[in-house]
Amino acid sequence: xxxxxxxxxxxxxxxxxxxxxxxxxxxxxxxxxxxxxxxxxxxxxxxxxxxxxxxxxxxxxxxxxxxxxxxxxxxxxxxxxxxxxxxxxxxxxxxxxxxxxxxxxxxxxxxxxxxxxxxxxxxxxxxxxxxxxxxxxxxxxxxxxxxxxxxxxxxxxxxxxxxxxxxxxxxxxxxxxxxxxxxxxxxxxxxxxxxxxxxxxxxxxxxxxxxxxxxxxxxxxxxxxxxxxxxxxxxxxxxxxxxxxxxxxxxxxxxxxxxxxxxxxxxx
Amino acid sequence: xxxxxxxxxxxxxxxxxxxxxxxxxxxxxxxxxxxxxxxxxxxxxxxxxxxxxxxxxxxxxxxxxxxxxxxxxxxxxxxxxxxxxxxxxxxxxxxxxxxxxxxxxxxxxxxxxxxxxxxxxxxxxxxxxxxxxxxxxxxxxxxxxxxxxxxxxxxxxxxxxxxxxxxxxxxxxxxxxxxxxxxxxxxxxxxxxxxxxxxxxxxxxxxxxxxxxxxxxxxxxxxxxxxxxxxxxxxxxxxxxxxxxxxxxxxxxxxxxxxxxxxxxxxxx
Numbered sequence: 001x002x003x004x005x006x007x008x009x010x011x012x013x014x015x016x017x018x019x020x021x022x023x024x025x026x027x028x029x030x031x032x033x034x035x036x037x038x039x040x041x042x043x044x045x046x047x048x049x050x051x052x053x054x055x056x057x058x059x060x061x062x063x064x065x066x067x068x069x070x071x072x073x074x075x076x077x078x079x080x081x082x083x084x085x086x087x088x089x090x091x092x093x094x095x096x097x098x099x100x101x102x103x104x105x106x107x108x109x110x111x112x113x114x115x116x117x118x119x120x121x122x123x124x125x126x127x128x129x130x131x132x133x134x135x136x137x138x139x140x141x142x143x144x145x146x147x148x149x150x151x152x153x154x155x156x157x158x159x160x161x162x163x164x165x166x167x168x169x170x171x172x173x174x175x176x177x178x179x180x181x182x183x184x185x186x187x188x189x190x191x192x193x194x195x196x197x198x199x200x201x202x203x204x205x206x207x208x209x210x211x212x213x214x215x216x217x218x219x220x221x222x223x224x225x226x227x228x229x230x231x232x233x234x235x236x237x238x239x240x241x242x243x244x245x246x247x248x249x250x251x252x253x254x255x256x257x258x259x260x261x262x263x264x265x266x267x268x
Numbered sequence: 269x270x271x272x273x274x275x276x277x278x279x280x281x282x283x284x285x286x287x288x289x290x291x292x293x294x295x296x297x298x299x300x301x302x303x304x305x306x307x308x309x310x311x312x313x314x315x316x317x318x319x320x321x322x323x324x325x326x327x328x329x330x331x332x333x334x335x336x337x338x339x340x341x342x343x344x345x346x347x348x349x350x351x352x353x354x355x356x357x358x359x360x361x362x363x364x365x366x367x368x369x370x371x372x373x374x375x376x377x378x379x380x381x382x383x384x385x386x387x388x389x390x391x392x393x394x395x396x397x398x399x400x401x402x403x404x405x406x407x408x409x410x411x412x413x414x415x416x417x418x419x420x421x422x423x424x425x426x427x428x429x430x431x432x433x434x435x436x437x438x439x440x441x442x443x444x445x446x447x448x449x450x451x452x453x454x455x456x457x458x459x460x461x462x463x464x465x466x467x468x469x470x471x472x473x474x475x476x477x478x479x480x481x482x483x484x485x486x487x488x489x490x491x492x493x494x495x496x497x498x499x500x501x502x503x504x505x506x507x508x509x510x511x512x513x514x515x516x517x518x519x520x521x522x523x524x525x526x527x528x529x530x531x532x533x534x535x536x537x
Contacts (some may be wrong), residue, residue, distance in 0.1 A: 016272075017337065019528065023272035023521045024311070024338030027279030029514045030286065031309040031341055039335070090318065090333030103306070105349050132308050134347065135455045137474035144308050144345045146472075161454040161477070162485050163372070175485075190332050193320060196313040197344070229517060236524050243528045247535055254537075 005253050010085045012246040014041060017088055019239050025227045026236075033098070033130030033198050034225035036232075037091045093192050093200075098129075098226035100218060106163055107133045107141070110223040113215015115184040116200065118150040119143055125150075126199040127187060129223055135159060141172075145197060152181040168216035182217060186210050271315075271337065276521035278340030282309055283515040285343045290508050293499045301389030301465055302497035303348045304504075312339040347457040353388075353498040360492055362422025362434065363415070365392045365400050368495045371487020373450030376409035376478070377402055377466060384409065386451055386476070389465040391494055394423070404464060413446040427488040429481040450486045451476035 021039045028034040100110050109131035111117070116127035126147070133149055136142045141149045141157040148156040152170065162174040170182035186208035187200070195201040286307040296302040320334035350372075358366045367390035369375070374386035385406075392408055395401045400411030413431050415423045420433040424441075429448035434441050453459060458472035469476060482488040 016528070017335075019272045019521075019525060020275065020337045023275040023279075023525070024340060026514075026517045026521050027275050027282070027340040028309070028311050028338070029279070029517060030283065030510060031311055034309075034311055037336065037338065040333075088335055090320070090331065091336045092333050103349070104351055105306075130310070132347075134345075134457055137455055137458065137472050139454045139474070144310070144347070161372075161452055161474075190320070193316070193334070194311065194314045194336055194338065196311055196338075198310045229513075233517065233520065236521065240524050240527055244531055247531050250535065251537070 005250055007085055008246045008249040008253070010087075012243055012250075014086050014088050015239050015243045015246065019236065019243075021091060022232055022236050022239065026229070026232050029225050029227045029229060031130075031198065031225050032132055032222045033128055034227065035096075035098075035129065036094045036225070036227045037194070038094060039088050039091045041086050042089050093189070093194065094226060095189060095192070096226050097223070099224045100221045101224050102221055104220050105132075106166075106219060107135065108220055108222045109133065109166055109182065110218045110221040111184060111215065112218050114213060115186050115210045115215070118183045118185055119147045119199065120150055120156070121147045121199070123201075125204055126195060126197075126201055127185070128198050128200065130198040131217075132222055135161070150183045152183045154183070155180070157182070166217055166219040168218070170217045184210050184217070186213070271339070273522055273525045275338065275340040276518045276525065278312065278342065279521070280515055280518035282307075282341045282343050283511050283518065285346075286511045287508065287515070289346055290504055290511065293504050294501070294508075297497055297499045297501060297504075299389075299465065299497050300391050300494050301353070301387060302499065303350050303353075303388065304497070304499045305346050305348050307343055308345045308347065309341050310344040312342055314338050348459070348461075349498065350388075350456045351498050353495040355490065355493045356496055357493055363394055363417065364492055365394060365411075365423060365425065366390055366492055366494050367392060367425060368490045368493035369450065369481070369487040370490055371485075373452050373481065373486040374456075374467070374476075376449065376451050376476075378407045378409055379466075380406070383468065384451075384476075385462065385466040385468050386453075386459065387465050387467065388495055408448070410446055410448045415445075425489055425491045427482050427490065429489055448481065448489065449478050450481050451478050452486060453477075 018039050021037050025036040111129060116129060117131060119126045119128055132144060133141050134144060136146060139158050139160040141159055143149065151157045157172060157180040159172055159179050164172050164174045166172050170184060171178060172180050187202045188206055191202040191206040193201045289305050289307045293304045314336040317335040317337060318331060320331055322331050324331055355368050358364060369388060369390065374388060375390060377385045377387055379385050391403055392400045393403060394415060395405065398415040399413060400408045415433055421436050422434040424432050424434060430444060431446035432441055432443040433445055453476060454474035455472055458470050459467035460470045462468055479486050
């Protein structure tokens with residue numbers, strides 16, 4: 001069978017993966033603090049032509065080429081036919097700011113600019129841009145799942161039942177005085193792993209201090225999802241058509257093979 | 269392909285839940301003391317097909333970005349927002365005991381089963397025994413004052429919750445006939461709604477702190493006023509539009525996945 005079929009099949013499978021990412025972005029179009037994902041593609045393997053011989057130091061599928069040039073040496077670029085397979089090396093997270101929507105709720109906090117809230121979970125520190133907090137029965141500031149939000153000193157923020165005022169630097173104060181300060185840390189883009197529940201997990205040593213950084217906390221606001229619906233829908237149409245084209249290629253190659261089987265057919 | 273079908277379906281289910289909440293808010297736009305609810309969403313677990321940071325060679329090169337495929341969205345909470353609703357004056361009739369709390373706190377209502385329920389709805393009436401009760405006839409705690417229209421010409425409730433009667437004869441006003449108290453919770457969003465504008469304590473709300481109005485962070489009382497619902501029509505309508513469109517986009521994602529599956533089914537001639 002011609003390996004063109006497998007190249008096309010690979011393309012179709014990657015397109016399917018792309019649709020998975022797009023569906024997830026679109027399903028989370030109303031999720032606070034959600035950051036849309038992107039999947040990137042690259043050509044991943046080149047099949048050497050029949051007459052192409054490996055060059056010294058070349059490796060193909062883990063096997064290193066010989067260290068002496070074979071004779072006769074044939075230039076791979078001129079006589080080899082090559083085949084690329086698309087591969088998905090990774091999904092990236094688009095960390096651009098989502099729209100801020102006013103709620104008026106004193107325990108809704110949005111981050112304007114870079115950084116993440118730090119949440120203490122049984123699995124360790126988690127990071128989030130979803131600032132829809134609550135106060136639990138003990139008066140502690142917690143997420144909607146009940147995990148405590150971390151203060152600047154790595155402590156749990158106990159704010160009690162009184163109305164609090166949160167200033168742009170994260171200082172929380174009630175009528176009787178300051179009760180704590182919200183922690184905001186930066187993370188390098190390559191360290192982000194989405195963990196579900198609007199959380200991002202990253203190694204703690206990758207944290208970047210944001211002391212003196214621009215932007216800050218905005219009380220009474222929530223950050224909306226940054227999913228771009230127009231782009232998402234367009235990409236979805238594109239994925240659908242690409243998929244269709246890959247299948248057409250498979251059908252065409254199948255047709256050619258079928259015709260080849262007809263050649264030399266004996267009647268009699 | 270199957271994954272994206274289900275992913276899109278979780279989006280539609282979540283938006284459906286959100287529309288339910290918005291509809292309830294809009295239906296209660298004229299309910300006294302009603303507090304609006306809001307739906308909160310979270311993304312679901314991710315399938316890590318290729319973890320970031322895993323080694324790609326013996327020399328220690330690493331995958332810079334892994335492959336993560338999400339599984340959609342879920343509703344994590346529907347929380348009530350206890351912002352102050354607008355006050356509207358009712359009438360000034362001397363036996364009108366409509367009350368409004370300006371600030372934090374809840375009225376305490378005695379349920380027939382002996383439990384205490386909490387409400388922001390200050391629409392009260394005087395029953396045949398002269399006691400202050402809700403529109404359903406449940407007594408307001410501290411409101412058993414026994415006002416008697418044959419002896420008294422009116423009832424007045426101070427902002428600190430103390431109840432007095434006015435009379436046509438001297439001294440004209442008898443103070444100290446009763447004292448109302450308000451309850452406050454650390455986490456009012458954790459209270460459980462039981463309908464009829466009533467809320468009851470739950471494990472996450474914390475225990476009630478009871479105090480006189482206008483003291484210890486409690487709001488003050490206003491007689492002849494009622495607190496309107498805090499539902500904001502404009503934001504609800506905007507939320508409804510956003511929810512409807514998100515739902516529609518979910519159907520499109522399902523259609524796309526279905527379309528692609530259909531093409532696969534056509535592949536074999």
